[in-house]
Amino acid sequence: MEKCIRVYFEMGLDNMEILALLAKNHHCIVSYRHSKQILKKLRLFRRKHYTPREDVVAIIKDNIKGSGRLHGYRWMFMKCRQACLTIQKEYVRIFMQIINPEGVEMRQKGRSHRREYCSKGPNFIWHLDSYDKLKPFGICxxxxxxxxxxxxxxxxxxxxxxxxxxxxxxxxxxxxxxxDLWW
Known part of the structure; x- marks a missing residue:
C-alpha cells in the first residue's frame, strides 16, 4: 500500500485522489487522516523537497521553444507538474519573466500572436461554427x-x-x- 501511495503522490495527485484510487484499484479503504500519517512517515511533503531550479528552468526553456511561448505561467506550472516537478507557482512566474520577457509583456498587453496557416486557394478549407449566446431565446x-x-x-x-x-x-x-460558390 505504501508503494502505491508513493507512486500516486509522485504523479502529483492530491490526497483525496490517492484515496479514491486506493479504494478503486487496490480495494484498500484508508481514512484521510491516516493517509496524511502515512505520507508523513514516508517523508512525502508537498511543500518541501522542491525540484532543483535548474531542472525547472530547463523544462520551461524546452516548452517555450514550441507552442509554450503563447501560454502563461499557469499553463507552464501545469506542464511542470506533469513532468513530476515540485515547484511553487510564483517561481514559475518569475522564471517565465526572466526567460521570456517579450512573451510576458505581450500577454499582459493582450497582443498574443495568432496561429498562422496557409491555404492553397479558395474553397480549400472552410471554417464552420455556431453561436450559442441566443440559445435561451430559441435562436442559434x-x-x-x-x-x-x-x-x-x-x-x-x-x-x-x-x-x-x-x-x-x-x-x-x-x-x-x-x-454558384466556385468562383
Missing amino acids: IHGCIDGFSRLIIWLEAGQTCSDPRVFQGILSTIFFRSE
Whole structure:
C-alpha cells in the first residue's frame, strides 16, 4: 500500500485522489487522516523537497521553444507538474519573466500572436461554427467562412446548435447549389 501511495503522490495527485484510487484499484479503504500519517512517515511533503531550479528552468526553456511561448505561467506550472516537478507557482512566474520577457509583456498587453496557416486557394478549407449566446431565446446562428479569402459562405439561423443533422442539412443544400460558390 505504501508503494502505491508513493507512486500516486509522485504523479502529483492530491490526497483525496490517492484515496479514491486506493479504494478503486487496490480495494484498500484508508481514512484521510491516516493517509496524511502515512505520507508523513514516508517523508512525502508537498511543500518541501522542491525540484532543483535548474531542472525547472530547463523544462520551461524546452516548452517555450514550441507552442509554450503563447501560454502563461499557469499553463507552464501545469506542464511542470506533469513532468513530476515540485515547484511553487510564483517561481514559475518569475522564471517565465526572466526567460521570456517579450512573451510576458505581450500577454499582459493582450497582443498574443495568432496561429498562422496557409491555404492553397479558395474553397480549400472552410471554417464552420455556431453561436450559442441566443440559445435561451430559441435562436442559434450557424456560419461558414472560406479560410483563404475570409468570405462568408453562409450564415443561417436555426433552432438548435447541438443537432448534427442541422449542419448536414445546411451542407447538403450548399453542395447542391455549389456551382454558384466556385468562383
